[in-house]
Amino acid sequence: MVEVMSIRPENYAVELGRIVCPQILALTNVRPDHIAELGESLHVAARAFADGVPPGCQLMLLEGVMPRKQLLTLEQGGTHVLTVAPDAYSEAVSGLELPYAEWADNVRLALAVCEVAGVPPRTAVDGMRKVRSDFGALRAWRLTSGEGVWIAVNAFAANDPVSTMSVYRRVVEADPCRGLPVIGVLNVRGDRGDRTAQWCRVISSGSGPDLEWLFVIGDHPQPVVRRVRSRYGDHVQGVASRSPERVWNEVTGSVPTGGVVFGFGNIGGLGAALVEYWKEAGEPECLSSSLA
Secondary structure, three states: OOOOOOOOHHHHHHHHHHHHOOOEEEEOOOOOOOHHHHOOOHHHHHHHHHHOOOOOOEEEEEOOOOOHHHHHHHHHOOOEEEEEOOOOOHHHHHOOOOOOOOOHHHHHHHHHHHHHOOOOHHHHHHHHHHOOOOOOOOEEEEEEEOOEEEEEEEOHHHOOHHHHHHHHHHHHHOOOOOOOOEEEEEEEOOOOHHHHHHHHHHHHOOOOOOOOEEEEEEOOHHHHHHHHHHHHHHHEEEOOOOOHHHHHHHHHOOOOOEEEEEEEOOOOOHHHHHHHHHHHHOEEEOOOOOOO
8 A cells, every 4th residue: 555645746647657556546535735736726636636547547536526527537538436425334434433533434435445455344444443543643632731621632634724624623523622612723834835825814714713712833923823813813822932832831821721722734843743742741532523
């Protein structure tokens, strides 16, 4: 199994068509991330992905992930397309318990790929229960700070606003988080200016997370604070410190009674350092609605 990591469409096409040459290609999603390379619309991003799929391989994806126009083009070019229905493998998904949060759709796609490769769903599920989660997986920890109890959520690796908002909605609906104030921690990176600009637009328009406070950390947080102040007023603050403990103390000082800290934007740099701090200082918290 190989993960295709290229971002630029021309590199993606070479990696797939001349280096990896897959028999089975699983496409997890098509979303407006890395917009400088892939474009800001779903159709432009979908076309970039479709253009890189080598003919003759079997493409597997969830229903509705890619526009039908691109799928027809792929089929006409010799790609065998297999879509996974929203209710596929329902029994296996409902019986799967994991130590971290995972989307049911991802599990369905993984089970479909395993079955095509000759691994029965029951065997695949047994293996999934034993897997060690990726560092960027959606996980949460319960921590105490002063008189408050906090649930810190690692959503830093979601990257794009569409994925992040999907995570946010599930987090606020999870039993441990329901009804608690949510404090956002947006980690920005100097080498991801397009992503920072994208987040500024989303937050300023009011279509981002509904937050009690927003703290901006990482590389050059103050320009972001100025861009989004119209949305959060005095409840947005930049944190210059690179120390995860100092960042944590500033964040939790905003609502001493406790709540949910929702980390998003980028996992690189200070995002990863905060996750390590939460792992060391807190106890794992189960987000029970993760496979809804």
